[in-house]
Amino acid sequence: MPRPARFRPALTRRARLGAATVAALVTGTAVFGIGQATAEHSVPRTDKEIPNLTQVQDKIKAYYGDTVTADGEHHASPHSNYARQVRGIEAEARGYLSKALAQHGRTGKQGKEGKQPKPAIVLDMDDTTLLTYNYELQVGFHYTEESQDQYLAHHDMAPVFGMNRLVNWAHAKGAEVFFLTGRKEAQRDWSVRNLKNVGYDVPLDAGHVYLKNKEHPPAYLPCGATCTTVEYKSGTRKHIESLGYHVVANFGDQYSDLNGGAGDRTFKLPNPMYFLP
Template identity: 40%
Template sequence: MSVLRTLRSPTALASLGAAALSAVVTLVLATPGSAGAQRPARSRPASAHTASAHAASPHTASAHAAPRAVPAPPKHPTRANQIQNIDQVKAAIKAYYGDTVAGRNPDGTARHVPAANGAYAKQMAALVRRAERYLNAARQRHTHRRAIVLDVDDTSLNTYNFEIDTNFVRRPAKSAQFVRARAFPAVFHMPRLAKYARARGYTLFFLTGRAAKLRAATAGNLTKVGFPAAPKGRLFLKDQTRPWLSSCAPTCTTIEYKSLTRKHIESLGYTIVANFGDQRSDLVGGYAEKRFKIPNPMYYLP
């Protein structure tokens, strides 16, 4: 999901706390809802189950029940103890990512990055292995024009360095500075997944909420960290003048923008076998056979 986020829900801070503690304490992410746009007859419905790094198997016996995600605070709290402490949440996020200082940011500050042996990296490794198995099996069902869709921020490129630099506060000018400097590392194992999919006949599409003027910087950052080069027609940025967005322009929500763009991709003859995103709004709305939720406890975008 775009780091240039221009809209947050009124409960975004509370959602941040629940997500962060969920990631650290349980390493289990809540499954996104399945509500979305009705698909045309030719399209396959989105999977009822969203892949996560620790999905429980009905065939696996365990001496202990799987840990549950920490519930979100109530929308209208009446007591302080119904809300996670913000400083504790930030500390938990750093612990989950395995906060490591390596180099400098574009603004000269210390560059904080996730650790390669941290909980986040391990969760991503498990998720990518699961996705690879799924894509390998799915190519037997889809022999013609199969595709995958990847969100950019915190699905393909990790923005932890920016979030730490801004103390988790929205700062559009600083965000643009990081984007133009191509300062984001890859989300662990995602370049490998992209190459794995392409080698097995999948066409890659990137779909981001970043502004259209950031195309060159976005494409450059992706290739810089190891993703296959994305031609212009396979890297979609939020340009609401596109004809397939006419039903919602100029005020398309993230869900409308992304689901209608996936519909457009399928109208070109592709079958989107898998859709990868770190936000629920990346994933709902149909036009994908299966959804993979990438862990992100740093922010919430509706």
């Protein structure tokens, strides 16, 4: 989230869910019987090449350990396979950052004005640091700008399991923390409130939280308001590095969060709910 300009208007969120699942089948991450779509059959020839959407949603809920509270809110379980997978990625990231941050001061690498750049980590927001699961269930996996605005204005999303602790730990170890999201600039106050309320105890000013500003795109992005996700995110990371930082790790739930360079190591968080090119 959000997914405005970078999608074809005819491609609904529900269709994107199906497309992402087909992509998963192609890479072998899930199997729904024989005859699934292949690279040669990118346009399915029969219905047998398409996983049933209702069954896919049921599998997603099982993966997240869907728990429904008395007020009808859906929550992911900390005992779910999703939570276990996230914890494994966080453990790998912590091990890497322990070494990278300890070694950074001894590299002698020179940055802006001959000064050694300060180590930094960059993190996406939705489904990297904040979990959209409850929102997705409320809207039936059918994202709209209006429903997202309504949700963010009145709800705080839970943190992705353990990510607030990892971020706070990295900051205490000397990493500057930057959030880089495709959410629109108009959602800044809601986003910052949410991060603060769920335990991200790091600077959350405009210099540390980057949102997409299509009306007034920053000068450091040559593509302006027409940037693809990769151009927007990699261009912003390069801008961060130009300010005297060295991105030692970049976290995202989409490959478009991670591609494009400007970062030593990438960490991909799981997200079977939607796909953003």
